[in-house]
Amino acid sequence: MLNLSLSSTQSGYIIQNPKSPFILNPLLSSPPTIKFINPSSRKLSLKCQYSDQQQRPDASSYSQPREDAPKVFIGHSIYKGKAALTVEPRPPEFAPLDSGAFKLTKEGFVLLQFAPSAGVRQYDWSRKQVFSLSVTEIGSIISLGAKDSCEFFHDPFKGKSDEGRVRKVLKVEPLPDGSGHFFNLSVQNKLINMDESIYIPVTKAEFAILVSAFNFVVPYLLGWHTFVNSIKPQDSTRLSNGNPRSGADLEWSR
C-alpha cells in the first residue's frame, strides 16, 4: 500500500470535529482533503460507519482482494463564500432470512453536511450541521422545477424521550435571480441551547449534478441493484421449469 504522507501537510485552518474522526481542510478551492486525526484509532473507528468495515472480524474475505471493492470516501462538495456543502450517499441495510435470502430493512439515504466558512476558502467542519435526505426527500429534490421550493422537517429524537428538543429544517428555494437554488439548514437544539442556520447558494449547474448523482444513486438506496444482479439467463431457465410462475402469480397470465 502506498503512503502519500497526507498527514504531513497540516497547513491551513483545521478544527477538530467532536462528532467525527474526519476533518475537512479545503484550501484554495482544491478538492477536500480528508485527514484522520487518530490518537486512539481503535476507539474512534467504532464511531465511524465506514472504517468499521475495514476492521471487521470476518477478515477472511480480504484474502482475495480482487473480489472485494475497497471502501472509498466519495463526498461531493460545493464550496461557496459563506459555507460548504458535502453530499454523500449512505447504503441501505439488509437482514438475512432463514432461507438464505436477504431483505432490505432500511433504505439508504444521502447525507448532507453543511459547514460555515471560517475565513477565505476555509470551512469550520467542527461546526458542521448534518441532514439526512430520505429517498422520498431526494424525490422532492430531483423533481424540483426551476421556480419550485421544498422544505423538510426532521426531529432526530422523534419517538424518544428527547423528542422535540432538536428541530432541523432544510429549505431548498429558488435564488431571486433564477440562477439556481439555495439550500438553507436551520438547526434548533434545545439540549445545548444552540440555534444555527447555514445557507449556501447552489447554481443551476451544481444543482444539475446533484440531480444527476441522486438519480443515479436512488435505485441503489432502494436496494434495486440487487434485483439486477440476480437476473441471470441460466437461473431463469431453471426457475421457470421447476417452479412455474403461473402457479405463483395468476395476475400476469394475460
Place this chain on the structure above:
Amino acid sequence: MLNLSLSSTQSGYIIQNPKSPFILNPLLSSPPTIKFINPSSRKLSLKCQYSDQQQRPDASSYSQPREDAPKVFIGHSIYKGKAALTVEPRPPEFAPLDSGAFKLTKEGFVLLQFAPSAGVRQYDWSRKQVFSLSVTEIGSIISLGAKDSCEFFHDPFKGKSDEGRVRKVLKVEPLPDGSGHFFNLSVQNKLINMDESIYIPVTKAEFAILVSAFNFVVPYLLGWHTFVNSIKPQDSTRLSNGNPRSGADLEWSR
C-alpha cells in the same frame, strides 16, 4: 449466518396473509418489517418464487458463494392513511437455445401490491390486491405529465376458461390540488363475488422516485443488461476478424 431474532418482536397488528408467507407490519411509519410466520418452513417456501432459488437442486453453484448474488427482497413501499402500496420488480425469463445462447422469452414486470389500512399505520396484507405493470404500462407511468392520467385493464384469466370473471382496473390520475397522482386499483372478482377498490395518493416526490426506479429497471426487464455484459473489447476483435460484419449486415455499410 447471523440470526437477528426478528420473530421475537411480535408487537403490532399482524394478519396472516393466505396468499403469501410474508406479513408486513409497519409501525410508526418505520420501514416495513418482513416477518416469516413459518410453522412448516419447508412447505411454505415452495409457494414462494424467490425462496425456491435457494433450494434448487443444482446446488453446485453455491460452493463458491462469492460468485452468486444472494436473493434480496426489495419491495419499495409508500404508506398512507387509507392504504399502502409496495412496488417490486420481477425478472424477465429466458430459455436456452441449442447453440448455448439464450433468448428472452418473457419481459420482466413491476408488481404493485395494494393493501388497505387496518388501523393507525397498520395495513391488512391479507386483503392485498396485486397488479403487474408490463413494460409498456411502465412506459405510460414514466411518461405521465403532471396533469396526465392513464388507465390499464387486466384480465388474469384472459384466454382461459374463466376469462372475464376477474377484472382489474388501475387508474393513475392527478390529485385535484396538483400535489401528485393517486393510484386506484379496482378488482371485480365474480368467482368469489368480490368487488374492491383501493386508493392511495402518491405525492410528486414519491412519484419521482417511482419514475427514477422504473427508468432504472426498464432495461433489465427487457434483458438489455445481458447485451451490455457481452460487450468486451477482446471478443469484438476476434469477431470482427473471423466473421466480418459487412457480410452479415449490408445495411450499415455507409
Place this chain on the structure above:
Amino acid sequence: MLNLSLSSTQSGYIIQNPKSPFILNPLLSSPPTIKFINPSSRKLSLKCQYSDQQQRPDASSYSQPREDAPKVFIGHSIYKGKAALTVEPRPPEFAPLDSGAFKLTKEGFVLLQFAPSAGVRQYDWSRKQVFSLSVTEIGSIISLGAKDSCEFFHDPFKGKSDEGRVRKVLKVEPLPDGSGHFFNLSVQNKLINMDESIYIPVTKAEFAILVSAFNFVVPYLLGWHTFVNSIKPQDSTRLSNGNPRSGADLEWSR
C-alpha cells in the same frame, strides 16, 4: 443444458427468412419465439454475428462458464395490426493496439426490424426490412418532442459500386391524434426492383420505453462502459504516483 424442445411447437405461420437463420413466430401477441431452422447449421452460423460467438475457435474461455456472460437474444418487439417492429442493440467494435490496450473502431448501433403482418397477430419476417440507427440518429429519437418529426436516409452501398441502387428512408412523425409517433420505413431496392413501405404506430408509452432503453444503451454503444470498468481506486493511486497527470495535461491545473 436444459432442452425446452422449442422446435416441436411448430404451429402458426412460419416463413423461412432467406437473409437470417432466425424466424420469428409471434402468436396471440405472445413474446417472439425465436426458432433455428438449421438444415446445415455450420454454414448458417457463419452468416450470423452472434451465433459465431458460440463457436469461436478459442473455446478455452468456456471452460469456466461463470466468468463469461452467455449470448442472449434480447430484441424488444412492438406488435400492431399491420406490422411488428423489433428493436435490438448491436455492440461497438474494438481493435487491439500494440500496447495491449484497445481502441473503439466502430460505434454500436440499434437495429430496427420491421415485418408486415400476414394475418391476425402473425408477421411475415421473411419480408422484414431492417434499418440500423447510428448513435446520432438515436440522439434524434431520444430528443424528439411530442410534436417533432425526424427522417433518416441510408444507402447501404454508399461508396460502393452499387451506390444509389438501394435507398432507405425512416420517418418518425407524430400521430395525428397526439397519442404517439409512427415509424415508417421505406425501402427502394433497384437491384431487385422492390419498393416497399412498412408503417407502424408507436404509442407514447411504447415510445417512452424505446427512449428509456436507448438512453440506457447509448453509453455502451459508445464504449464508455469500458471507461467505467477501468476506474479503480487502487490503480489510480499507482498511476498518479508513477506518472503525474499534471505533466501530461496542463490544461486542467487550475
Place this chain on the structure above:
Amino acid sequence: MLNLSLSSTQSGYIIQNPKSPFILNPLLSSPPTIKFINPSSRKLSLKCQYSDQQQRPDASSYSQPREDAPKVFIGHSIYKGKAALTVEPRPPEFAPLDSGAFKLTKEGFVLLQFAPSAGVRQYDWSRKQVFSLSVTEIGSIISLGAKDSCEFFHDPFKGKSDEGRVRKVLKVEPLPDGSGHFFNLSVQNKLINMDESIYIPVTKAEFAILVSAFNFVVPYLLGWHTFVNSIKPQDSTRLSNGNPRSGADLEWSR
C-alpha cells in the same frame, strides 16, 4: 494478440502531433482511426496517461487477464466541415488511507479536443486545442435549454508563475436556426503568441448524445460507483449488528 496492421493504411492527410503520440486521420466521415507513429515506442508511451497502465511495474495483476478490464480508447467524435470535436471522459483520482480505505482526491472530467479541418474530411490534430470540462461545467451542459448559452474560462496556469499567460474560453450557444448549439473554443496563449478559435456546430441530436453520455458518466467522475460496489447485503448485516448506526448518526432516527 492480433495485429490488424493498421500502420499500413497510411493514406490521407496525417500531421504529426507534437503533444500526443496519437494522430487521428478520419477519411470519408468514417470513425476515427488512431495510429501510433512510434519511432521509439518506449519513450513515447511514457507521455501517455493510459499506455502507462499497460507497463506498470506491478504486472502481477495481468497474470489473470479476465479479472482486469483492458484500457480502451473511447473518444466520441463529431466531424463537421470546419472542425472536429472529440469528447472523452477522464477518471477521478484516489489516494489510499491508512485504514485500507481510499478517498477521492480529484474528481474526473471530460476532455474536449477540437481540431480544425485541413481539407475535405481531414482534420489537423497537430493544431488541436483541448478543454477539460469539470463536473460542474458538465452540469451546465446537461442542464442547457434549447435557447440557453453557457461560457467557461480556464487558465491552465492559475496559481502558477505563468498565471494569466494562457486564457481559454469555451462558449456553448444556440445556433441561430434553433437546430442545435455551437461549441466555440478560443485560446489566447501569450507564451507562444498564439490566438486561435475553433468553432463547431453540434446538432440537437448530437447534443442529446453528449448529454446522455455525460449523464451516464457523471456518477463515475464523482467516484459514486465505488459506493455502489460496496453495497452488499451480507456486509450490511454484519455492520448493523456489530456497529449500530443509530450510535453514529442520530440525525436519522426518525
